[in-house]
Amino acid sequence: MSTPVTDTPLSATHAEIRQQPAAWRELRDLLTHRGDELAAFLAPLLAREDLRIVFTGAGTSAFTGDIASQALRPVLARRLDAVATTDLVADPHGALAEPLPVLLVSFARSGNSPESLAATRLVDRLAPQAHHLVITCNPQGQLAREHAATEGSFVLQLPEQTHDRGFAMTSSFSTMLLAALLAFDPSGADAVDALAAASTALIDRAGEVEALLDAGPHRVVHLGSGPLKGLAQESALKLLELTAGRVAAFHDTPLGFRHGPKSIVDDRTLVVVHGSADPYTARYDADIVAELRADHPGRVVHLGVEDFALPGLDGLGDGLRAVAMATFSQLLALGASVRQGCDPDDPFPDGTVNRVVQGVRIHELPLR
Structure with missing residues (x-):
């Protein structure tokens, strides 16, 4: 390690x-x-x-x-x-x-x-x-x-x-x-103080977050519904960016994942389900967590619910919760970056991908 x-x-x-x-x-x-x-x-x-x-x-x-x-x-x-x-x-x-x-x-x-x-x-x-x-x-x-x-x-x-x-x-x-x-x-x-406290609690558990990488996952899947779908996308991108694509990252919704994308899950896949605070939506989160754990025990994180609690955020919607919840995926991507031998501040030293996008040419829109 x-x-x-x-x-x-x-x-x-x-x-x-x-x-x-x-x-x-x-x-x-x-x-x-x-x-x-x-x-x-x-x-x-x-x-x-x-x-x-x-x-x-x-x-x-x-x-x-x-x-x-x-x-x-x-x-x-x-x-x-x-x-x-x-x-x-x-x-x-x-x-x-x-x-x-x-x-x-x-x-x-x-x-x-x-x-x-x-x-x-x-x-x-x-x-x-x-x-x-x-x-x-x-x-x-x-x-x-x-x-x-x-x-x-x-x-x-x-x-x-x-x-x-x-x-x-x-x-x-x-x-x-x-x-x-x-x-x-x-x-x-x-809610800002509560969000700050929840993020700090995750930062204090950074070692535990990084330990999820001990099994050497070669794929990580982030799932989320509603506002947390966008967070799942961002979490997957963070992992791709900071590992220079050396760890494959995917995103979907808990319901959408069964419709084909679940095919990528194997014994070296880590799945992170971003748990919703909405009681109705949370049922779908719980269903996919139970299903995946039955197939691949120990490789599923139910973020903010069973795993890596977000203290003090009861009663907040998923948009605000996403602000603090993002800390988890950032720490996970940072740990993966270092383990892959990347410089997290400059994972693409050859300049093929840049901090501010380059190479985009804006074309004039013709009149209609």
């Missing part, structure tokens, strides 16, 4: 995982100071019944939108969509087919991804009316600078330390997610 990550000097990635509880508290304070300003921007837009709210981003930022949209639909009792910038830019007429006013909520760690700016410009061009809420970790990014003084835009700058220096998004992901949830539902601010 290799030296546990918890016993080695901190990489930037490790430090950024550990800083999340403090970052969330700082975000709460930031929103306290800017809350009236943000509410004044959102209130007239949310009063419009025809407004389409679209959450967007690429990669991890797209999954942030998936979680937020699923979590906020029942809270706001209205339509919210998650459309990745990579989908919006590639097929703008399909993504923006309805002639509705749009509030585009953009998630961006750096704000320098080519698709980020292209998506906002396409919405400005194709939507009858467009407004922008930019949630970013980098005030110097192109996205923040372009929208800082633009009428109809609001830039929510997150705490400085969330502009992660590591390759993979960790504190940037969880803090952007929390920012979106609190922007549209400020009552969630009361």
